[in-house]
Amino acid sequence: MTTTAPGSDTTTVVRASKAKVNATDRSAGRSAGSTIIVTGLLTIVALYFLIPVYWVFVAATKTSEDLFATFGFWFAPNFALWDNISLVLSYDNGIFVRWFMNSVLYAGVGAVLATYFAAAGGYALGKYKFRGNNVVFGVILGGVLVPATATALPLFLLFSQMGLANTYWSVLLPSLVSPFGLFLCRIYSQATVDDALLEAARLDGAGELRIFHAVGLRILTPALVTVFLFQLVGIWNNYFLPLVMLADSELYPITLGLNNWLSQVNRLPEFYQMTTGGVLLSTIPLAVAMIVLQRFWRGGLTEGSVK
Structure with missing residues:
Protein backbone atom coordinates (compact mmCIF):
# COMPACT_ATOMS: atom_id res chain seq x y z
CA MET A 1 0.00 0.00 0.00
CA THR A 2 1.40 3.40 -1.12
CA THR A 3 1.08 6.35 1.18
CA THR A 4 0.89 9.86 -0.24
CA ALA A 5 2.46 12.65 1.73
CA PRO A 6 -0.03 15.27 2.84
CA GLY A 7 1.60 18.13 0.94
CA SER A 8 2.65 16.23 -2.16
CA ASP A 9 -0.42 17.19 -4.22
CA THR A 10 0.02 20.86 -3.39
CA THR A 11 3.72 20.71 -4.22
CA THR A 12 2.97 19.10 -7.58
CA VAL A 13 0.42 21.79 -8.43
CA VAL A 14 2.84 24.56 -7.47
CA ARG A 15 5.63 23.08 -9.57
CA ALA A 16 3.29 22.68 -12.56
CA SER A 17 2.16 26.29 -12.18
CA LYS A 18 5.75 27.54 -12.07
CA ALA A 19 6.65 25.50 -15.15
CA LYS A 20 3.63 26.91 -16.97
CA VAL A 21 4.56 30.48 -15.99
CA ASN A 22 8.16 29.94 -17.16
CA ALA A 23 6.97 28.51 -20.47
CA THR A 24 4.62 31.46 -20.90
CA ASP A 25 7.46 33.91 -20.18
CA ARG A 26 9.71 32.23 -22.73
CA SER A 27 6.91 32.22 -25.30
CA ALA A 28 6.21 35.89 -24.63
CA GLY A 29 9.91 36.67 -25.00
CA ARG A 30 10.10 34.86 -28.33
CA SER A 31 6.90 36.57 -29.48
CA ALA A 32 8.25 40.00 -28.54
CA GLY A 33 11.53 39.27 -30.31
CA SER A 34 9.72 38.13 -33.45
CA THR A 35 7.54 41.23 -33.37
CA ILE A 36 10.59 43.48 -33.16
CA ILE A 37 12.30 41.70 -36.06
CA VAL A 38 9.19 41.79 -38.27
CA THR A 39 8.54 45.45 -37.44
CA GLY A 40 12.13 46.31 -38.26
CA LEU A 41 12.00 44.51 -41.61
CA LEU A 42 8.70 46.18 -42.53
CA THR A 43 10.14 49.56 -41.58
CA ILE A 44 13.12 48.97 -43.88
CA VAL A 45 10.81 47.92 -46.73
CA ALA A 46 8.59 50.96 -46.18
CA LEU A 47 11.60 53.29 -46.25
CA TYR A 48 12.85 51.58 -49.40
CA PHE A 49 9.62 52.54 -51.18
CA LEU A 50 8.93 55.90 -49.54
CA ILE A 51 12.38 57.49 -49.78
CA PRO A 52 12.31 57.73 -53.62
CA VAL A 53 8.84 59.30 -53.43
CA TYR A 54 10.11 61.80 -50.88
CA TRP A 55 13.12 62.59 -53.07
CA VAL A 56 10.87 63.18 -56.10
CA PHE A 57 8.72 65.60 -54.10
CA VAL A 58 11.77 67.49 -52.81
CA ALA A 59 13.35 67.60 -56.27
CA ALA A 60 10.13 68.90 -57.80
CA THR A 61 10.34 71.98 -55.54
CA LYS A 62 13.75 73.05 -56.86
CA THR A 63 15.04 74.88 -59.90
CA SER A 64 17.59 73.20 -62.14
CA GLU A 65 20.40 75.11 -60.42
CA ASP A 66 19.23 74.21 -56.91
CA LEU A 67 18.75 70.58 -57.95
CA PHE A 68 22.53 70.17 -58.19
CA ALA A 69 23.68 72.85 -55.76
CA THR A 70 21.70 71.79 -52.67
CA PHE A 71 21.33 68.65 -50.57
CA GLY A 72 19.16 66.15 -52.42
CA PHE A 73 16.94 65.18 -49.48
CA TRP A 74 16.10 68.67 -48.26
CA PHE A 75 14.37 71.70 -49.69
CA ALA A 76 16.17 74.63 -51.28
CA PRO A 77 15.66 78.22 -50.03
CA ASN A 78 13.70 78.95 -53.22
CA PHE A 79 10.49 76.85 -53.15
CA ALA A 80 9.69 76.53 -56.86
CA LEU A 81 7.08 73.75 -56.86
Whole structure:
Protein backbone atom coordinates (compact mmCIF):
# COMPACT_ATOMS: atom_id res chain seq x y z
CA MET A 1 0.00 0.00 0.00
CA THR A 2 1.40 3.40 -1.12
CA THR A 3 1.08 6.35 1.18
CA THR A 4 0.89 9.86 -0.24
CA ALA A 5 2.46 12.65 1.73
CA PRO A 6 -0.03 15.27 2.84
CA GLY A 7 1.60 18.13 0.94
CA SER A 8 2.65 16.23 -2.16
CA ASP A 9 -0.42 17.19 -4.22
CA THR A 10 0.02 20.86 -3.39
CA THR A 11 3.72 20.71 -4.22
CA THR A 12 2.97 19.10 -7.58
CA VAL A 13 0.42 21.79 -8.43
CA VAL A 14 2.84 24.56 -7.47
CA ARG A 15 5.63 23.08 -9.57
CA ALA A 16 3.29 22.68 -12.56
CA SER A 17 2.16 26.29 -12.18
CA LYS A 18 5.75 27.54 -12.07
CA ALA A 19 6.65 25.50 -15.15
CA LYS A 20 3.63 26.91 -16.97
CA VAL A 21 4.56 30.48 -15.99
CA ASN A 22 8.16 29.94 -17.16
CA ALA A 23 6.97 28.51 -20.47
CA THR A 24 4.62 31.46 -20.90
CA ASP A 25 7.46 33.91 -20.18
CA ARG A 26 9.71 32.23 -22.73
CA SER A 27 6.91 32.22 -25.30
CA ALA A 28 6.21 35.89 -24.63
CA GLY A 29 9.91 36.67 -25.00
CA ARG A 30 10.10 34.86 -28.33
CA SER A 31 6.90 36.57 -29.48
CA ALA A 32 8.25 40.00 -28.54
CA GLY A 33 11.53 39.27 -30.31
CA SER A 34 9.72 38.13 -33.45
CA THR A 35 7.54 41.23 -33.37
CA ILE A 36 10.59 43.48 -33.16
CA ILE A 37 12.30 41.70 -36.06
CA VAL A 38 9.19 41.79 -38.27
CA THR A 39 8.54 45.45 -37.44
CA GLY A 40 12.13 46.31 -38.26
CA LEU A 41 12.00 44.51 -41.61
CA LEU A 42 8.70 46.18 -42.53
CA THR A 43 10.14 49.56 -41.58
CA ILE A 44 13.12 48.97 -43.88
CA VAL A 45 10.81 47.92 -46.73
CA ALA A 46 8.59 50.96 -46.18
CA LEU A 47 11.60 53.29 -46.25
CA TYR A 48 12.85 51.58 -49.40
CA PHE A 49 9.62 52.54 -51.18
CA LEU A 50 8.93 55.90 -49.54
CA ILE A 51 12.38 57.49 -49.78
CA PRO A 52 12.31 57.73 -53.62
CA VAL A 53 8.84 59.30 -53.43
CA TYR A 54 10.11 61.80 -50.88
CA TRP A 55 13.12 62.59 -53.07
CA VAL A 56 10.87 63.18 -56.10
CA PHE A 57 8.72 65.60 -54.10
CA VAL A 58 11.77 67.49 -52.81
CA ALA A 59 13.35 67.60 -56.27
CA ALA A 60 10.13 68.90 -57.80
CA THR A 61 10.34 71.98 -55.54
CA LYS A 62 13.75 73.05 -56.86
CA THR A 63 15.04 74.88 -59.90
CA SER A 64 17.59 73.20 -62.14
CA GLU A 65 20.40 75.11 -60.42
CA ASP A 66 19.23 74.21 -56.91
CA LEU A 67 18.75 70.58 -57.95
CA PHE A 68 22.53 70.17 -58.19
CA ALA A 69 23.68 72.85 -55.76
CA THR A 70 21.70 71.79 -52.67
CA PHE A 71 21.33 68.65 -50.57
CA GLY A 72 19.16 66.15 -52.42
CA PHE A 73 16.94 65.18 -49.48
CA TRP A 74 16.10 68.67 -48.26
CA PHE A 75 14.37 71.70 -49.69
CA ALA A 76 16.17 74.63 -51.28
CA PRO A 77 15.66 78.22 -50.03
CA ASN A 78 13.70 78.95 -53.22
CA PHE A 79 10.49 76.85 -53.15
CA ALA A 80 9.69 76.53 -56.86
CA LEU A 81 7.08 73.75 -56.86
CA TRP A 82 4.22 75.80 -58.28
CA ASP A 83 6.47 77.44 -60.88
CA ASN A 84 7.69 74.01 -61.99
CA ILE A 85 4.17 72.60 -62.24
CA SER A 86 3.03 75.66 -64.21
CA LEU A 87 5.99 75.22 -66.56
CA VAL A 88 5.21 71.52 -67.00
CA LEU A 89 1.56 72.15 -67.87
CA SER A 90 2.20 75.07 -70.22
CA TYR A 91 5.29 73.95 -72.15
CA ASP A 92 4.77 73.27 -75.88
CA ASN A 93 1.07 74.16 -75.76
CA GLY A 94 0.39 71.76 -72.91
CA ILE A 95 1.91 68.63 -74.44
CA PHE A 96 2.24 67.11 -70.95
CA VAL A 97 -1.54 67.22 -70.53
CA ARG A 98 -1.83 65.33 -73.82
CA TRP A 99 0.64 62.72 -72.57
CA PHE A 100 -1.24 62.47 -69.30
CA MET A 101 -4.55 61.85 -71.06
CA ASN A 102 -2.89 59.28 -73.33
CA SER A 103 -1.67 57.40 -70.24
CA VAL A 104 -5.16 57.58 -68.75
CA LEU A 105 -6.54 56.09 -71.97
CA TYR A 106 -3.94 53.35 -72.24
CA ALA A 107 -3.96 52.42 -68.55
CA GLY A 108 -7.64 53.03 -67.76
CA VAL A 109 -9.25 51.34 -70.75
CA GLY A 110 -6.56 48.69 -70.94
CA ALA A 111 -6.82 47.76 -67.25
CA VAL A 112 -10.64 47.60 -67.29
CA LEU A 113 -10.87 45.43 -70.41
CA ALA A 114 -7.92 43.25 -69.41
CA THR A 115 -9.55 42.64 -66.03
CA TYR A 116 -12.85 41.68 -67.64
CA PHE A 117 -11.20 39.30 -70.12
CA ALA A 118 -9.08 37.77 -67.35
CA ALA A 119 -12.20 37.27 -65.23
CA ALA A 120 -14.08 35.61 -68.10
CA GLY A 121 -11.19 33.32 -69.02
CA GLY A 122 -10.31 32.46 -65.43
CA TYR A 123 -13.94 31.76 -64.54
CA ALA A 124 -14.35 29.48 -67.57
CA LEU A 125 -11.15 27.54 -66.83
CA GLY A 126 -11.98 27.28 -63.15
CA LYS A 127 -15.66 26.27 -63.25
CA TYR A 128 -16.10 24.41 -66.56
CA LYS A 129 -14.58 20.99 -67.17
CA PHE A 130 -13.66 20.30 -70.79
CA ARG A 131 -11.01 18.41 -72.70
CA GLY A 132 -7.74 20.31 -72.80
CA ASN A 133 -8.57 22.49 -69.79
CA ASN A 134 -5.25 21.87 -68.09
CA VAL A 135 -3.33 22.21 -71.36
CA VAL A 136 -4.82 25.64 -71.99
CA PHE A 137 -4.06 26.67 -68.45
CA GLY A 138 -0.48 25.44 -68.79
CA VAL A 139 0.02 27.48 -71.96
CA ILE A 140 -1.35 30.57 -70.21
CA LEU A 141 0.87 29.91 -67.21
CA GLY A 142 3.81 29.79 -69.61
CA GLY A 143 2.76 33.21 -70.87
CA VAL A 144 3.29 34.59 -67.38
CA LEU A 145 6.95 33.63 -67.64
CA VAL A 146 7.52 35.43 -70.96
CA PRO A 147 8.76 39.02 -70.41
CA ALA A 148 6.92 41.77 -72.25
CA THR A 149 10.14 42.99 -73.84
CA ALA A 150 10.52 39.66 -75.66
CA THR A 151 7.19 40.14 -77.46
CA ALA A 152 7.51 43.86 -78.27
CA LEU A 153 9.46 43.46 -81.53
CA PRO A 154 7.25 40.65 -82.97
CA LEU A 155 4.20 42.74 -82.10
CA PHE A 156 5.69 45.74 -83.88
CA LEU A 157 6.30 43.69 -87.04
CA LEU A 158 2.76 42.30 -86.88
CA PHE A 159 1.13 45.68 -86.31
CA SER A 160 3.24 47.24 -89.07
CA GLN A 161 1.87 44.72 -91.54
CA MET A 162 -1.66 45.45 -90.30
CA GLY A 163 -1.16 49.22 -90.51
CA LEU A 164 -1.67 49.70 -86.77
CA ALA A 165 1.85 50.82 -85.83
CA ASN A 166 2.14 54.39 -84.51
CA THR A 167 -1.53 54.43 -83.48
CA TYR A 168 -3.35 54.21 -80.17
CA TRP A 169 -4.26 50.61 -80.99
CA SER A 170 -0.61 49.52 -81.10
CA VAL A 171 -0.27 50.24 -77.37
CA LEU A 172 -3.83 49.53 -76.28
CA LEU A 173 -4.36 46.09 -77.85
CA PRO A 174 -1.34 44.36 -76.20
CA SER A 175 -2.49 45.80 -72.88
CA LEU A 176 -5.75 43.85 -73.05
CA VAL A 177 -4.03 40.54 -72.32
CA SER A 178 -3.04 39.67 -68.75
CA PRO A 179 -1.83 36.08 -68.31
CA PHE A 180 -1.19 36.68 -64.62
CA GLY A 181 -4.71 38.09 -64.20
CA LEU A 182 -6.25 35.05 -65.86
CA PHE A 183 -4.14 32.76 -63.67
CA LEU A 184 -5.27 34.59 -60.51
CA CYS A 185 -8.94 34.60 -61.54
CA ARG A 186 -8.85 30.89 -62.27
CA ILE A 187 -7.40 30.06 -58.85
CA TYR A 188 -9.75 32.47 -57.09
CA SER A 189 -12.88 31.22 -58.86
CA GLN A 190 -12.06 27.61 -57.95
CA ALA A 191 -11.69 28.58 -54.31
CA THR A 192 -14.64 30.95 -53.85
CA VAL A 193 -17.37 30.32 -56.46
CA ASP A 194 -19.52 27.48 -55.12
CA ASP A 195 -20.77 24.96 -57.68
CA ALA A 196 -24.03 24.60 -55.75
CA LEU A 197 -24.69 28.32 -56.20
CA LEU A 198 -24.20 28.02 -59.95
CA GLU A 199 -26.51 24.98 -60.09
CA ALA A 200 -29.19 26.91 -58.20
CA ALA A 201 -28.94 29.74 -60.74
CA ARG A 202 -29.25 27.26 -63.61
CA LEU A 203 -32.33 25.69 -62.03
CA ASP A 204 -33.86 29.18 -61.86
CA GLY A 205 -33.45 29.43 -65.63
CA ALA A 206 -30.44 31.77 -65.80
CA GLY A 207 -28.11 31.44 -68.78
CA GLU A 208 -24.38 31.00 -68.45
CA LEU A 209 -23.57 34.61 -69.37
CA ARG A 210 -26.11 35.92 -66.89
CA ILE A 211 -24.72 33.65 -64.17
CA PHE A 212 -21.21 34.93 -64.91
CA HIS A 213 -22.20 38.60 -64.78
CA ALA A 214 -24.69 38.39 -61.90
CA VAL A 215 -22.99 35.80 -59.70
CA GLY A 216 -19.43 35.16 -60.82
CA LEU A 217 -18.28 38.77 -61.15
CA ARG A 218 -19.73 39.71 -57.77
CA ILE A 219 -17.89 36.92 -55.99
CA LEU A 220 -14.69 37.61 -57.92
CA THR A 221 -14.69 41.33 -57.06
CA PRO A 222 -11.67 41.24 -54.69
CA ALA A 223 -9.60 39.33 -57.23
CA LEU A 224 -10.74 41.66 -60.02
CA VAL A 225 -9.59 44.71 -58.07
CA THR A 226 -6.22 43.03 -57.57
CA VAL A 227 -5.89 42.29 -61.30
CA PHE A 228 -7.03 45.83 -62.14
CA LEU A 229 -4.41 47.41 -59.89
CA PHE A 230 -1.58 45.27 -61.21
CA GLN A 231 -2.60 45.95 -64.80
CA LEU A 232 -3.11 49.68 -64.17
CA VAL A 233 0.35 50.08 -62.66
CA GLY A 234 1.96 47.92 -65.34
CA ILE A 235 0.43 49.84 -68.26
CA TRP A 236 0.97 53.24 -66.64
CA ASN A 237 4.68 52.51 -66.13
CA ASN A 238 5.12 50.77 -69.49
CA TYR A 239 7.98 52.28 -71.45
CA PHE A 240 9.47 49.78 -73.89
CA LEU A 241 6.28 48.93 -75.81
CA PRO A 242 5.36 52.60 -76.56
CA LEU A 243 9.02 53.26 -77.44
CA VAL A 244 8.89 50.53 -80.08
CA MET A 245 5.40 51.26 -81.38
CA LEU A 246 5.09 55.07 -81.42
CA ALA A 247 6.85 57.73 -83.47
CA ASP A 248 4.36 60.59 -83.07
CA SER A 249 5.04 62.55 -79.86
CA GLU A 250 1.34 63.37 -79.51
CA LEU A 251 0.63 59.67 -78.96
CA TYR A 252 3.26 59.30 -76.23
CA PRO A 253 2.30 58.20 -72.71
CA ILE A 254 3.85 60.00 -69.74
CA THR A 255 6.80 57.61 -69.44
CA LEU A 256 7.96 58.18 -73.00
CA GLY A 257 7.26 61.91 -72.88
CA LEU A 258 9.25 62.49 -69.70
CA ASN A 259 12.17 60.51 -71.10
CA ASN A 260 12.01 62.70 -74.19
CA TRP A 261 12.32 65.79 -71.98
CA LEU A 262 15.19 64.26 -70.04
CA SER A 263 17.10 63.61 -73.27
CA GLN A 264 17.03 67.35 -74.02
CA VAL A 265 18.59 68.65 -70.79
CA ASN A 266 21.83 69.48 -72.61
CA ARG A 267 19.92 71.84 -74.87
CA LEU A 268 17.82 73.47 -72.16
CA PRO A 269 18.65 72.98 -68.43
CA GLU A 270 15.05 73.80 -67.46
CA PHE A 271 14.12 70.32 -68.64
CA TYR A 272 15.57 69.00 -65.36
CA GLN A 273 12.94 70.78 -63.24
CA MET A 274 10.24 70.04 -65.80
CA THR A 275 11.07 66.34 -65.68
CA THR A 276 11.00 66.17 -61.87
CA GLY A 277 7.75 68.12 -61.78
CA GLY A 278 6.22 65.82 -64.39
CA VAL A 279 7.32 62.73 -62.49
CA LEU A 280 5.61 64.06 -59.36
CA LEU A 281 2.36 64.68 -61.24
CA SER A 282 2.54 61.23 -62.85
CA THR A 283 2.54 59.50 -59.46
CA ILE A 284 -0.72 61.08 -58.30
CA PRO A 285 -3.18 58.80 -60.21
CA LEU A 286 -1.44 55.65 -59.00
CA ALA A 287 -1.36 56.89 -55.41
CA VAL A 288 -5.08 57.71 -55.55
CA ALA A 289 -5.92 54.29 -57.02
CA MET A 290 -3.88 52.50 -54.36
CA ILE A 291 -5.48 54.45 -51.51
CA VAL A 292 -9.05 54.04 -52.80
CA LEU A 293 -8.76 50.34 -53.66
CA GLN A 294 -6.38 49.30 -50.88
CA ARG A 295 -8.85 47.31 -48.81
CA PHE A 296 -10.09 45.40 -51.85
CA TRP A 297 -6.49 44.76 -52.90
CA ARG A 298 -5.59 43.19 -49.56
CA GLY A 299 -8.72 41.05 -49.66
CA GLY A 300 -7.98 39.93 -53.20
CA LEU A 301 -4.51 38.76 -52.25
CA THR A 302 -5.50 36.76 -49.19
CA GLU A 303 -9.17 35.81 -49.24
CA GLY A 304 -8.96 33.10 -51.89
CA SER A 305 -6.12 31.33 -50.11
CA VAL A 306 -8.02 30.76 -46.86
CA LYS A 307 -11.35 29.56 -48.19
